[in-house]
């Protein structure tokens with residue numbers, strides 16, 4: 259492949275070096291497989307293909323020719339809306355099922371069935387108890403935690419009222435949802451109802467369908483994801499500012515390298531503890547390694563770096579490249595965003611892919627079932643497997659790129675408040691006087707359809723230059739970490755207002771707020787700012803963006819962000835253009851209905867301009883300079 263074509267694949271130097279290496283070794287990556295999919299199916303891209311019953315598959319001619327209806331009579335509006343809803347349901351399910359697992363871990367920890375887990379943040383436990391009106395006087399932490407877990411579990415299946423965390427929202431927003439009939443009820447219930455409504459012959463009205471899509475996504479953002487975040491903090495500690503190192507250069511030539519990849523912190527926290535075990539460290543030395551090095555990938559990486567400063571090896575599109583370094587003894591995976599291609603690639607090296615979740619088996623991987631009741635023991639067994647595998651490494655095939663970059667992460671809501679001196683006032687004052695023009699949340703994945711990390715970094719740099727405070731999660735935050743944007747020194751690249759605020763508070767202009775479920779932290783900040791100013795979230799100078807999104811989780815996220823009143827710019831096109839009505843609703847009329855809409859803009863510089871226009875518009879309406 260010529261250099262120019264390769265350079266269009268990524269802006270990350272470590273990735274480019276490893277792509278050249280992959281080519282030299284004759285190994286394929288997601289980029290190659292994407293090229294082989296071209297041209298991608300036009301019906302699929304437009305969302306006009308329906309496979310919801312066996313009279314089909316049906317598709318609609320997007321150019322107005324025949325057919326214009328599926329066998330059942332469903333037209334493009336119905337089909338596109340139904341497909342969108344199913345993507346929202348899958349995304350909400352992924353986040354919320356992760357949330358449920360964390361709730362169960364807390365319950366088991368509280369009832370003595372998961373002895374390796376403790377309550378690490380008692381203050382948060384007590385704050386949640388107070389918020390949920392759970393009695394805490396004279397009761398043990400375990401009793402309180404068990405009640406909180408029970409209250410959380412209640413929200414998944416059989417809720418008669420609505421979600422507890424909606425109380426965090428301004429009254430205006432809750433009233434609007436109630437008026438529109440989109441106040442989420444049980445988390446599972448909304449997801450099930452998507453599957454019901456999108457079955458043949460149920461809901462055919464695209465507006466009615468999309469309203470339910472909003473309700474389902476809101477049950478993720480203000481339910482499943484928020485529970486995942488809150489209770490992970492209780493169990494593993496609420497993040498505080500912490501330093502770490504990012505990119506593939508964190509892998510160690512002379513140590514056992516273990517990568518933890520996936521999403522749930524339950525196992526990875528134990529792996530980090532197991533890697534400190536003196537007996538395993540001794541075994542590593544006996545095998546000729548200088549130590550055991552743990553690094554993270556994707557959102558497991560984010561969970562660990564937020565709480566422990568564990569190095570992060572890369573974001574979504576770098577998972578295959580990590581294996582191509584030839585220096586990884588084990589990649590331990592749980593759920594979500596783990597490419598099925600990994601096992602085939604690992605077979606070309608000594609790397610063991612170790613799957614751990616009953617929900618996610620990978621043919622070709624070694625499966626070590628993870629159980630909370632013997633978490634640390636299982637984690638030690640897995641680490642031992644990796645250590646023993648060090649002897650199988652072929653030093654001649656080891657190729658670790660040099661690139662690595664320091665970062666500062668750990669900006670939970672609590673950490674942000676503490677950096678501000680315990681109150682939101684300094685932030686509100688900076689927004690009011692215009693030193694900070696607004697806040698942009700940039701989140702989401704990588705996608706080989708667009709240049710890896712280019713959208714994330716370009717949009718982030720452009721916005722901080724214009725005095726917008728940027729908060730990030732997921733693969734976006736890892737992109738910024740690799741580029742050095744998560745360092746306090748990056749404030750030098752910011753506009754004068756933001757720079758002064760960051761320098762006074764000694765914080766970076768881009769705050770890493772965690773994994774993708776932690777976008778719930780961003781919702782909490784948005785609600786708190788709205789409450790402090792006495793306005794609805796939709797009136798604030800806030801914006802969201804997902805420049806390189808690809809997963810169904812991102813569809814749910816985007817939907818709950820606009821449902822929460824926050825304008826959102828997508829960098830890759832969602833498969834809705836086959837219905838003019840659905841596209842117009844999502845990018846236009848939604849603003850009148852819920853106070854926010856999507857925009858689609860693949861050029862991050864133009865996306866930045868859209869966001870600046872939006873922020874200026876909101877500021878003007880609030881009478882701010």
Ligand code: BF8
Nearest residue numbers: 556557595702703732774
């Ligand atoms: O949940 S940003 S590629 S890793 S889906 Fe996946 Fe997308 Fe990365 Fe985290 Ni989020």
